[in-house]
Amino acid sequence: MNKLQAMEVFVQVVDAGGFTRAAENMQLPKATVSTLILSLETALSVKLLHRTTRHVSVTADGAAYYERCLRILSDVREAEESLSRTRLSPSGRLRVDAPTGLSSDVLVPALPDFFQRYPDIQLELGSSDRTVDLVEEGVDCAVRGGQLVDSSLIARRVGILHFTTCATPEYLARFGMPAHPNDLLRHQCVNYFSARTGKIFDWDFTRDGERVQVALPGMIALNDTNSYIAAGLAGLGIIQMSNFLVEPMIKDGRFTTLLDDWTSDPLPIHVVYPQNRHLSAKVRVFVEWVAELFSNHPGMRLPKAPPPAARATSFEVAI
Structure with a gap:
């Protein structure tokens, strides 16, 4: 049995959802496809596929083996590409x-x-x-x-x-416009936390050699960009977000920028x-x-x- 060919056939059967379609895609006799899959299962001592008269589905072991086969076949193709x-x-x-x-x-x-x-x-x-x-x-x-x-x-x-600090006009009408980063300590801010460590990120600001780094109060912290912006739009507090993401909302008036004479570290x-x-x-x-x-x-x-x-x-x- 050619192990690489058997892996390719197995991947095709899983992708196609059956032996007949896989055989057509690979231009092989259906009997050859069936034989290679059976030989592969025998060599591995594992059942890779559930077979019925109408349907073929992958087993739990087969699903894990499928992912490994994809990586191996991809590596082989890349090795060939690098020399051709x-x-x-x-x-x-x-x-x-x-x-x-x-x-x-x-x-x-x-x-x-x-x-x-x-x-x-x-x-x-x-x-x-x-x-x-x-x-x-x-x-x-x-x-x-x-x-x-x-x-x-x-x-x-x-x-x-680059980052922009902003909030909705409604929030600012209610709570006022901060003039200095330290004023944020008296505001509600939407925090962002690391999905990997759970740590809430501090905010930093620089102006004319003065640098301020603060951990800010807030009712909510999130770790998804879309949810983070949505929280700001909902008026839950001030946010600090990538320029390119909030710029359209600043232009249409949904957000107002704050502390424009300060910059945050790019x-x-x-x-x-x-x-x-x-x-x-x-x-x-x-x-x-x-x-x-x-x-x-x-x-x-x-x-x-x-x-x-x-x-x-x-x-x-x-x-």
């Missing part, structure tokens, strides 16, 4: 993770351009504000905002985030990926595409050329 001309036309499944706001407001609207350039890539884009474990969860690369922590991943800096945006994805053609083109996308975004472009790739691991911030 197919690097010019990358293909296959690409699993990416990105923060909710950045995904919905920047990445997804630009994806038609990405698919026009790379029509053979099948993108799986996970959107959440938690820090995923790329290796454990089988993610090829992730877009993240914040400071680098350690050296388990490769990172490329592709952009920068944060870098990186694309991070495991070391074994360094030569992957599909990861390489995605990273280059994201870097180009952000370089054309007025709210996130780097002030100068980014430094060489660095080694980093997980970090997070609401974007």
Whole structure:
């Protein structure tokens, strides 16, 4: 039995939901497909599929093996791509993770351009504000905002985030306009906490050499960008959020900016990926595409050329 071929057949059967469709997709006799699956189950001493006369479904062991097969087959294709001309036309499944706001407001609207350039890539884009474990969860690369922590991943800096402090006009009419960051201590603020550690993030402000960093009172703390903005719009307090996310709501009057003569520390945006994805053609083109996308975004472009790739691991911030 050719183990790689058997894995490919097994993945096709799961994806197609049956032996007949998988055989048609692979242009193989149905008997060959059935024999390879049976040989694979015999070699593994595990039942991979539940079979009835009308339906094929994956077992719990089969589902776990399916995910491993996807990774193995992807690695094999990437090894071949790195040594062949197919690097010019990358293909296959690409699993990416990105923060909710950045995904919905920047990445997804630009994806038609990405698919026009790379029509053979099948993108799986996970959107959440938690820090995923790329290796454990089988993610090829992730877009993240914040400071680098350690050296388990490769990172490329592709952009920068600026922040705005704002609240609804109704909130300010009721509670007044703060003139100094310390005035926020007498206000209600919507806090953001780390999905990984549970820590509530402090707010920072700088003006003419004066720096203020404060832990602020609030009735609510959240760890999801969309919910965070929604809390601000609901009048639950003052928020501090990425410029590009709140700018439309400032323009239409739903938010009013505060402390405009103060600035908050900008944060870098990186694309991070495991070391074994360094030569992957599909990861390489995605990273280059994201870097180009952000370089054309007025709210996130780097002030100068980014430094060489660095080694980093997980970090997070609401974007």
